[in-house]
Amino acid sequence: MKALLSLNKYLYKYRGRLLLGIIITMGARVFAVFTPQLIRNSTVAIEDYLNGDMVSIAEVREELLINIGLIIGAALASGALTFLMRQTFIVVSRYIEYDLKNEVYTQYQNLSLDFYKRNRTGDLMNRISEDVSKVRMYVGPALMYGVQTLTLFVVVIYFMIKAAPTLTLYTLIPFPILSFAIYKLSMAINKRSAEIQRFLSLLNTYTQESFSGIAVIKSYGILNRFNSDFEKLSNESKDKNVNLVKVEAFFFPLMILLIGFSNLFVIYFGGMQYINGEIESVGVIVEFLLYVNMLTWPVASVGWITSMVQRAEASQERINEFLSETPNIKNNSPESSEDILGEIEFKNVSFTYEDTNIVALKNLSFKVKKGETFVIMGKTGSGKSTILELIGRLYDVNNGEILIDGRPIESYNLNELRKQLGYVPQDAFLFSSSIRDNIKFGKVNANEEDIVEAAKNAAVHNNIIGFSKGYDTILGERGITLSGGQKQRVSIARAIIKDPKIVLFDDCLSAVDTETEEEIFNKLDKVSNHKTSIVVSHRASSAKNANHIIILDEGVILEEGTHSELLAYNGYYKDLYNKQLSEKEN
Numbered sequence: 219m220k221a222l223l224s225l226n227k228y229l230y231k232y233r234g235r236l237l238l239g240i241i242i243t244m245g246a247r248v249f250a251v252f253t254p255q256l257i258r259n260s261t262v263a264i265e266d267y268l269n270g271d272m273v274s275i276a277e278v279r280e281e282l283l284i285n286i287g288l289i290i291g292a293a294l295a296s297g298a299l300t301f302l303m304r305q306t307f308i309v310v311s312r313y314i315e316y317d318l319k320n321e322v323y324t325q326y327q328n329l330s331l332d333f334y335k336r337n338r339t340g341d342l343m344n345r346i347s348e349d350v351s352k353v354r355m356y357v358g359p360a361l362m363y364g365v366q367t368l369t370l371f372v373v374v375i376y377f378m379i380k381a382a383p384t385l386t387l388y389t390l391i392p393f394p395i396l397s398f399a400i401y402k403l404s405m406a407i408n409k410r411s412a413e414i415q416r417f418l419s420l421l422n423t424y425t426q427e428s429f430s431g432i433a434v435i436k437s438y439g440i441l442n443r444f445n446s447d448f449e450k451l452s453n454e455s456k457d458k459n460v461n462l463v464k465v466e467a468f469f470f471p472l473m474i475l476l477i478g479f480s481n482l483f484v485i486y487f488g489g490m491q492y493i494n495g496e497i498e499s500v501g502v503i504v505e506f507l508l509y510v511n512m513l514t515w516p517v518a519s520v521g522w523i524t525s526m527v528q529r530a531e532a533s534q535e536r537i538n539e540f541l542s543e544t545p546n547i548k549n550n551s552p553e554s555s556e557d558i559l560g561e562i563e564f565k566n567v568s569f570t571y572e573d574t575n576i577v578a579l580k581n582l583s584f585k586v587k588k589g590e591t592f593v594i595m596g597k598t599g600s601g602k603s604t605i606l607e608l609i610g611r612l613y614d615v616n617n618g619e620i621l622i623d624g625r626p627i628e629s630y631n632l633n634e635l636r637k638q639l640g641y642v643p644q645d646a647f648l649f650s651s652s653i654r655d656n657i658k659f660g661k662v663n664a665n666e667e668d669i670v671e672a673a674k675n676a677a678v679h680n681n682i683i684g685f686s687k688g689y690d691t692i693l694g695e696r697g698i699t700l701s702g703g704q705k706q707r708v709s710i711a712r713a714i715i716k717d718p719k720i721v722l723f724d725d726c727l728s729a730v731d732t733e734t735e736e737e738i739f740n741k742l743d744k745v746s747n748h749k750t751s752i753v754v755s756h757r758a759s760s761a762k763n764a765n766h767i768i769i770l771d772e773g774v775i776l777e778e779g780t781h782s783e784l785l786a787y788n789g790y791y792k793d794l795y796n797k798q799l800s801e802k803e804n
């Protein structure tokens with residue numbers, strides 16, 4: 219139950235409604251318990267008539283009719299209150315489900331990239347949907363039936379003791395045994411439920427990844443392999459569910475068996491006590507039989523409630539695991555920072571990726587002046603993307619420091635800093651929405667003119683108006699309706715529409731031809747006259763007009779200078795330039 223304590227804040231938030239729910243539930247059960255007493259009274263009336271204590275049949279009939287009326291009234295009152303009971307408890311559980319989903323989602327958003335690398339998407343999805351709905355069962359049905367069962371037990375046992383204390387004792391003999399058996403079963407259910415939940419995450423992850431990679435799977439002709447792997451996983455999942463069902467299946471027979479014993483005890487001991495004169499009427503036996511049967515469902519629900527609570531506990535533990543994570547990237551300055559100008563300096567920066575222990579940058583130093591275009595080139599894996607990720611504070615440096623306008627990057631308000639950066643990652647991710655929305659994503663209040671201008675500057679406007687629905691074209695998941703180059707350019711439009719102070723292009727023109735690349739750079743040059751641009755590229759053509767170029771190799775600068783300085787140097791850059799020039803000529 220420890221994990222579920224974290225839900226207390228929500229129970230407290232909705233305490234008014236819950237309290238009302240508890241009162242209504244108690245009322246509903248109290249009315250329900252009137253029925254056995256009214257039936258006993260009716261039996262007593264018939265008994266009295268047979269014994270000659272009541273003289274006229276009309277008197278009996280009147281008594282019976284009054285009792286029937288009261289039974290109907292009590293049933294109606296109990297029914298109406300039961301309806302209201304659901305309206306309070308179940309509605310509150312939906313509110314809490316909503317709050318909890320928001321809490322988990324906000325936490326996901328705040329967590330740093332390393333969290334997303336450690337955990338798979340399917341698992342994240344599972345915790346925010348499946349696990350949260352399991353937890354809802356605790357704050358909704360489990361709580362509701364818990365209160366109902368408890369109230370019913372208290373009221374029924376009170377009336378039982380009032381009517382016949384010794385018979386109550388005999389009737390309740392099987393209940394402790396039943397409770398113990400249910401407890402044992404619940405433990406087994408909990409273990410199996412946690413396992414199922416873990417497995418469901420695995421299955422979701424597998425499915426989600428295979429849908430995302432469907433193009434690769436199809437083109438490699440490995441559908442069958444994926445199908446059979448999926449079948450294996452879902453078969454295992456089925457076995458685990460079947461195992462759970464086997465244990466759960468014990469509940470009802472066990473309950474019926476023990477309730478059956480209670481009925482037998484009532485008939486036998488009740489009969490004996492009646493003969494001995496310890497009970498004044500057969501009506502008490504009838505009343506007790508009705509009580510025992512009234513307790514059947516609550517006793518069954520004890521097991522059911524326990525298993526719901528156990529499952530919720532397992533799920534909440536998984537949710538808490540993520541909620542207790544703290545983002546590695548801290549926002550050290552809660553106040554919004556002033557506008558940045560755009561000077562960037564790396565001072566002896568070293569960075570190692572924690573999970574792989576790969577040293578991506580080693581004691582790196584360079585300075586980019588405001589408004590300059592700075593190009594980073596180098597072999598694959600040399601640390602180019604890492605530099606851009608560090609400027610966006612997707613990671614924090616291990617040693618050294620990054621300064622923006624002479625101030626440590628960590629001293630800026632994180633969101634304000636990111637707002638002033640236009641980052642175009644290597645893998646242009648587009649949302650499954652319209653092209654317009656994807657571009658607007660960079661500036662929520664952008665008008666049509668801004669959108670078209672950004673698209674023109676990213677040299678993608680002509681492509682977009684070529685589509686029958688133009689800017690309203692809906693992109694499939696991850697933008698699959700666009701070509702690689704179109705995707706890259708829409709992603710550039712999204713970055714430049716917000717008119718950032720610093721633009722960071724991570725090899726984001728690799729899928730466009732050199733002419734289009736040049737066109738984009740020329741346009742950007744015009745619109746970005748005050749912007750600092752850092753461009754990662756594999757093409758010398760992107761570097762020609764840069765103010766400064768660095769060539770990275772294994773996290774250190776191998777060569778640096780302007781285009782002409784590097785050509786004069788006779789090194790990596792010159793080789794690359796000549797090679798790409800001859801490729802173009804051929």
Ligand SMILES: Nc1ncnc2c1ncn2[C@@H]1O[C@H](COP(=O)(O)OP(=O)(O)OP(=O)(O)O)[C@@H](O)[C@H]1O
Binds near residue numbers: 573578601603
């Ligand atoms: N998220 C990550 N987690 C762990 N290691 C990483 C991560 N990203 C990059 N690396 C490693 O850090 C090193 C530098 O990677 P980086 O992406 O900065 O190189 P790059 O020069 O941009 O490469 P490319 O030109 O192929 O994009 C590589 O060895 C890479 O394997």
